Amino acid sequence: MIETQCRSLVIIEPEPMFLVLSMYFIDWVEIFKYADNKIVFVFETLPDYAFNAARRYTGAMNMGVQQLIYYTQHYKTPALDSLYTYFKKNISNLFDALGFYDDEKTMTKNHLLNSYQDEWKLLVNAPNHHVGTAVIVGAGPSLDDNIEWLRQNKDKIVIFSGGSALPTLLANQITPDFHVEIENVAMNFELLSPLVEKYDLSNTILVCSSTMDTRSARLFKRRLWFMREGVFASAFFNPGITTMSWQNPTVVNTATSAALASGFRDILLLGADFGTRDRGIHHSKGSFYEFHEELKKAEFKFPDTTSANFGGIAYTNEHYLNGVKYLQILMKEYREARAFNASNGVLIKSITPIKLERYKIASVRLNKSDLANHIYDLMPTHSWKNNVEGDIIDYLEENFIDYMAEMRKIIKRKTRKENDSLRYFMEIFMRMSRFGEKKAEFNPIFTGTIVIFTVFCIYWWRRVYSSDFDNYQKLVRKNFRVVIDL
Numbered sequence: 383m384i385e386t387q388c389r390s391l392v393i394i395e396p397e398p399m400f401l402v403l404s405m406y407f408i409d410w411v412e413i414f415k416y417a418d419n420k421i422v423f424v425f426e427t428l429p430d431y432a433f434n435a436a437r438r439y440t441g442a443m444n445m446g447v448q449q450l451i452y453y454t455q456h457y458k459t460p461a462l463d464s465l466y467t468y469f470k471k472n473i474s475n476l477f478d479a480l481g482f483y484d485d486e487k488t489m490t491k492n493h494l495l496n497s498y499q500d501e502w503k504l505l506v507n508a509p510n511h512h513v514g515t516a517v518i519v520g521a522g523p524s525l526d527d528n529i530e531w532l533r534q535n536k537d538k539i540v541i542f543s544g545g546s547a548l549p550t551l552l553a554n555q556i557t558p559d560f561h562v563e564i565e566n567v568a569m570n571f572e573l574l575s576p577l578v579e580k581y582d583l584s585n586t587i588l589v590c591s592s593t594m595d596t597r598s599a600r601l602f603k604r605r606l607w608f609m610r611e612g613v614f615a616s617a618f619f620n621p622g623i624t625t626m627s628w629q630n631p632t633v634v635n636t637a638t639s640a641a642l643a644s645g646f647r648d649i650l651l652l653g654a655d656f657g658t659r660d661r662g663i664h665h666s667k668g669s670f671y672e673f674h675e676e677l678k679k680a681e682f683k684f685p686d687t688t689s690a691n692f693g694g695i696a697y698t699n700e701h702y703l704n705g706v707k708y709l710q711i712l713m714k715e716y717r718e719a720r721a722f723n724a725s726n727g728v729l730i731k732s733i734t735p736i737k738l739e740r741y742k743i744a745s746v747r748l749n750k751s752d753l754a755n756h757i758y759d760l761m762p763t764h765s766w767k768n769n770v771e772g773d774i775i776d777y778l779e780e781n782f783i784d785y786m787a788e789m790r791k792i793i794k795r796k797t798r799k800e801n802d803s804l805r806y807f808m809e810i811f812m813r814m815s816r817f818g819e820k821k822a823e824f825n826p827i828f829t830g831t832i833v834i835f836t837v838f839c840i841y842w843w844r845r846v847y848s849s850d851f852d853n854y855q856k857l858v859r860k861n862f863r864v865v866i867d868l
Contacts, residue, residue, distance in 0.1 A: 395424070398425045492594060493592045496594065496596055499596065504606070505589060505608045510645055514540055514646065516542060516646035517649075518638050518649065519547045519653050520633070520637075521666050522654060523655055524653060529554050532554070539750070540559045540641075540746070542640060543558035544634050545564070558586055560754065562588075562636050563594055564590075564636050569676070573674060592609055638712060647716070653666055653725055656703070657697050683699060691726060691727055713733060723736065
């Protein structure tokens, strides 16, 4: 800790007794005094569980500073060898949900606009389990083979459609009970608007991220909001609000997490391919990728091969493999759930492969429409309007892009005493502004959140009431100690 000046230290120990014995030889009291609550102990032998814990204590903390990590193996045993090997292979995934500068900028804008426009219904873990089958529908190629089964059984199941699967379902006279969206781009409005005009979606409940495009979200009458894991705006503006477990990186991950949080324990995946059996086909027929001119040009590469759900080989990529991995971890958190996968794509080891002709639907006690309404009514209401004073909503709506550019001018107006640290931020801002999305991977563990934090720190510095200014300074120094010390 002295060498690295780290903000947190996670010690993973497969054998708790070793820690007890070490207390006879090491003065842990002095270490704890020096560490100032920075040390976390994880007692775990399973590599994925240990990694999960480390991810929660590192990747989701200290959101406003550079995310750098040091890791080492503190002694040799077969158990620790296994843990260390797993960490070396997956270390970059500790921060893979944090995004890059352009993405963070868009998500922060959307989050704040959504926060202040109306009251929210928050999607949190339901107090009770529901009897019935929740079907998660992705837009993978194998959805084409299962669409007829969905059409025949649509009144017996609760359907969670994910992103691009929506037009395919609607074209086949299947209206989902819940539609799940995680995209934050404005194009979403172009895609969803024609569907809302053409089809009756008045009874469909939107499950959406707080970072979703504001116009797109309000195409649906009812919305269940959730905080995206690892997103700056969620951590900074709404601290203490829980997020759904392992909701990233694909909309199928989000939809599955939403169904489990809603109280369903019988889960069936359709079109959740996480890849393809044919490299020339990447989505189902009728998805957005088939008829939207810009999306038609999208390239999908599947350089990796892995085991397929019903035997043989499936083609995939790192993004989808991360989705499979996180889905497996999610299912381990809900051990009581019965999950089946009828998709003809990548094998998901913690979810049982099943052919639809062998699947038995769990009967719904309530009318399925009543059940969806019941779930919606169960969720708590929250209003952000009274949380923060100021004119932020109007300012962001009209001047957000100009405001970001103003950061340079604001920095230049600061005093000589503050100039060194603020020049550092200005250089980072200008450097990141030159990188578009295609070049954003130049350092996957260096995210735009450091700049975003600075922007809003400066914004509120000029708007906080004078009576609260001392407390505000203390808050800034506490949360951005590394930033202030630069």
